[in-house]
Amino acid sequence: MTESKHSAGMVQPGDRIAIVAGLRTPFAKQGSAFTHLTALDLGRTVVRELLARSEMDPREVGLVVYGQAIPNPTAPNVAREIVLGTTLPKSTDAFTVVRACATSFQTTTSAAEAMLAGQHDVAIAGGADSASDVPVTVTKKLAHVLSLVQRARTMTDKLRALSDLSPRDLVPIPPALREPSTGLTMGEHAERMAQRASVSREEQDRFAHQSHVRASAAWTRGFFDAEVMHIVPPPAFDRPIDRDNMVRADSSLEAYAKLRPVFDPDHGTVTAGNSSPLTDGASALLLMKESKAKALGFAPLGYLRSWGYAALDPKDGLLMGPAYAVPIALDRAKLRLADMDVVDMHEAFAAQVICNRRALASRRFAEEKLGRSAPIGEVDDDRFNVHGGSIALGHPFGATGARMIHTVLRELRRRGGQFGLATACAAGGLGAAVILEVA
Numbered sequence: 001m002t003e004s005k006h007s008a009g010m011v012q013p014g015d016r017i018a019i020v021a022g023l024r025t026p027f028a029k030q031g032s033a034f035t036h037l038t039a040l041d042l043g044r045t046v047v048r049e050l051l052a053r054s055e056m057d058p059r060e061v062g063l064v065v066y067g068q069a070i071p072n073p074t075a076p077n078v079a080r081e082i083v084l085g086t087t088l089p090k091s092t093d094a095f096t097v098v099r100a101c102a103t104s105f106q107t108t109t110s111a112a113e114a115m116l117a118g119q120h121d122v123a124i125a126g127g128a129d130s131a132s133d134v135p136v137t138v139t140k141k142l143a144h145v146l147s148l149v150q151r152a153r154t155m156t157d158k159l160r161a162l163s164d165l166s167p168r169d170l171v172p173i174p175p176a177l178r179e180p181s182t183g184l185t186m187g188e189h190a191e192r193m194a195q196r197a198s199v200s201r202e203e204q205d206r207f208a209h210q211s212h213v214r215a216s217a218a219w220t221r222g223f224f225d226a227e228v229m230h231i232v233p234p235p236a237f238d239r240p241i242d243r244d245n246m247v248r249a250d251s252s253l254e255a256y257a258k259l260r261p262v263f264d265p266d267h268g269t270v271t272a273g274n275s276s277p278l279t280d281g282a283s284a285l286l287l288m289k290e291s292k293a294k295a296l297g298f299a300p301l302g303y304l305r306s307w308g309y310a311a312l313d314p315k316d317g318l319l320m321g322p323a324y325a326v327p328i329a330l331d332r333a334k335l336r337l338a339d340m341d342v343v344d345m346h347e348a349f350a351a352q353v354i355c356n357r358r359a360l361a362s363r364r365f366a367e368e369k370l371g372r373s374a375p376i377g378e379v380d381d382d383r384f385n386v387h388g389g390s391i392a393l394g395h396p397f398g399a400t401g402a403r404m405i406h407t408v409l410r411e412l413r414r415r416g417g418q419f420g421l422a423t424a425c426a427a428g429g430l431g432a433a434v435i436l437e438v439a
């Protein structure tokens with residue numbers, strides 16, 4: 001059995017944690033509509049609008065938990081900067097957490113834990129990331145020389161320190177989506193998963209195409225209208241962005257098949273078409289204790305039933321977190337996968353979704369990796385990522401979890417379901433799963 005330390009929460013009956021409202025920005029391709037906005041700008045905007053739309057008295061909010069998967073050193077506690085940039089009172093407590101691509105799973109459950117501990121009755125949780133505004137770092141040599149220059153007393157000393165630099169030392173270093181422990185990018189890990197599990201290119205492309213078709217249909221039907229706010233971005237402030245701008249209604253399987261593999265050009269199957277794209281966006285949820293929601297007259301969208309996190313050895317399949325986290329959350333909820341009316345799995349890559357779905361359905365995986373005698377279960381297509389997912393909608397890392405939780409709750413209500421599951425993989429070999437219930 002794989003060693004996996006995990007933590008999980010269980011909401012006690014009596015006073016559940018309600019999700020009362022949610023909102024996100026449209027998700028935009030890196031370098032497109034939101035190029036001139038930071039993650040903080042996006043986070044502030046969505047929280048401000050969430051408060052306005054929900055008609056929430058900001059003085060009732062005790063806590064903001066927010067996160068960016070790629071934190072910006074100019075605003076390391078992004079949650080607090082959001083408080084200071086919205087109508088929330090300056091006395092609102094705020095902290096920032098990072099759990100890579102599962103960041104807003106963590107902000108949501110951290111807010112819930114603070115409420116369960118009796119510290120707050122109302123909280124806002126969410127996350128944002130801007131792939132257009134990533135912190136670019138400098139070489140170690142340049143950083144060292146700059147610190148020498150700062151400390152140098154005379155101009156001669158400053159110039160002497162600077163003279164030590166070569167042009168190569170001046171080249172900026174953009175952040176890589178590279179796993180420090182393995183040296184591989186997320187895409188290379190996805191490629192390895194696909195090759196190890198013999199996931200065909202066609203199966204990946206078919207899944208990615210389905211994500212786009214479903215997301216496009218959801219937009220056409222107006223499903224996302226209530227989840228997504230409009231933004232009129234700088235510098236022109238003349239064109240409102242009211243939709244995710246990467247959903248392709250018009251692609252075809254033939255078009256997918258023509259794309260070249262990105263992460264293993266010679267033998268690979270992972271392409272721009274079957275990967276989640278680099279994205280800018282933000283999301284937020286309004287959480288309350290059930291009793292508080294009742295007292296304030298809010299009708300909750302639904303409740304957090306349980307949650308679970310899992311950690312596995314990255315070499316065992318860096319992006320296999322959902323297959324380990326889902327059973328933990330289900331056990332905590334005393335429910336089975338079959339009880340879920342809606343399942344949403346973050347689509348980092350089509351290959352990763354396919355591998356995790358197979359693992360959940362596999363007796364061998366259950367026995368060898370989870371120490372269980374029976375598989376966790378299969379999820380049919382009618383319940384799985386029914387409005388598309390991160391491949392089509394985009395994946396602003398920190399924002400994805402809260403987006404998924406909100407969508408699951410709204411879909412449960414739409415179809416009259418009771419239980420829903422949102423789950424994601426995250427860098428470092430982490431997995432997150434949240435079980436939601438309506439009524």
Ligand SMILES: CC(=O)SCCNC(=O)CCNC(=O)[C@H](O)C(C)(C)COP(=O)(O)OP(=O)(O)OC[C@H]1O[C@@H](n2cnc3c(N)ncnc32)[C@H](O)[C@@H]1OP(=O)(O)O
Binds near residue numbers: 262278
């Ligand atoms: C836990 C986790 O979440 S881990 C995941 C973390 N996220 C990541 O690692 C990000 C992974 N994604 C990426 O790095 C990038 O999106 C990449 C490298 C895969 C692709 O980047 P880019 O090359 O910039 O993608 P781009 O959108 O330009 O697409 C490349 C081409 O494919 C085409 N294309 C993309 N998607 C489709 C599609 N669905 N159908 C048809 N064509 C498509 C584009 O039109 C473009 O064609 P062109 O070159 O003729 O203009």
